[in-house]
Amino acid sequence: MGLKRPKGDALAIALRDRTGYSFRDIALLQTALTHSSAVKAKTNNERLEFLGDRVLGLVVAEMLFRLFPDAREGDLAPRFNALVDARTCGAIGLELGLDQLIRADAAVKAGKGGNYLSDAVEALIAAIYLDGGMEPARAFIMRYWEPRSRSVIDKPRNPKSELQEWVAQANGARPEYVIERREGPDHQPVFTVAVNVSGFAPSRASGPSRRAAEEAAATEFLLREGVWSGERAAS
Structure with missing residues (x-):
């Protein structure tokens, strides 16, 4: 049996070192880590996922633009696609330990399809953005995506x-x-x-x-x- 999933301030503390950001709005963080399958949940992270996807795309595009000043669009696009891909986001979710923090139906977690982790990562980005602004969101993204930007070349094959x-x-x-x-x-x-x-x-x-x-x-x-x-x- 794993440890009991932390809530409230304990959840914020658990993520502070992993994200580099200290949340003020704990309810927003809890929503970001609540999947739509969670029993009796009044809110879920679907709307935050929508916003986080756009924030991630903007920051990654800007990052690649600055890191590879001589690269053509045709060289940047595959790197971008790979970095914002669900598999990359899911891998980062595992690195963050979100599989132990997300509130979701057990059957969804047991599926190991990775989508719920990817969605939670995007929702977490949106929560950081809404709670602290663009700079904390950018710092978080750079922390986990920048190291991958130099090694990834194209989107993982199916x-x-x-x-x-x-x-x-x-x-x-x-x-x-x-x-x-x-x-x-x-x-x-x-x-x-x-x-x-x-x-x-x-x-x-x-x-x-x-x-x-x-x-x-x-x-x-x-x-x-x-x-x-x-x-x-x-x-």
């Missing part, structure tokens, strides 16, 4: 595409995805999908959509068979 290519080379077959379960309410479903490949044991994973579950199952297969390393999956 795990389904990589699995299909690998299987084609291995035995000429095609992966087959099967929905095994659909749980949760209509507005917040959780899909469990198995990917079957001839000659291999199935891999299963869950996600908030059929696509997310299929990608998670493909990722699980690639990791299990050693095609991907843990670092490759998080990139």
Whole structure:
């Protein structure tokens, strides 16, 4: 069993060192870390996610513009797309430990699709922006995205595409995805999908959509068979 999720001032303290920002509006922070699936939640982070996505995009675009003064638009765009991609945001969410702080339905967290973490990171950016202004939001983004800006080149490939290519080379077959379960309410479903490949044991994973579950199952297969390393999956 993990530690009990902190609330109120304890939550703000838990994030202060990780974000470099001390929240004044604790309720805003709590909303940023409340997923729409949370039971009995009066508010959730969907609106903050919308705003945070735009703040992140502006800061990252400006950062790349300044870091690579001689780069052409065609060179900057792939870096930008990779840095604001859901997988990058999800990886930063794990680095921040948000998986232990987000208020969400257990089935969503168990899905490991990564979307709820990515959404929470964008909502957290918006909360910092609304609570403290652009400079604290920019400082937070630079802290976590700037180190990645020099190593990332283009958007991570879709795990389904990589699995299909690998299987084609291995035995000429095609992966087959099967929905095994659909749980949760209509507005917040959780899909469990198995990917079957001839000659291999199935891999299963869950996600908030059929696509997310299929990608998670493909990722699980690639990791299990050693095609991907843990670092490759998080990139």
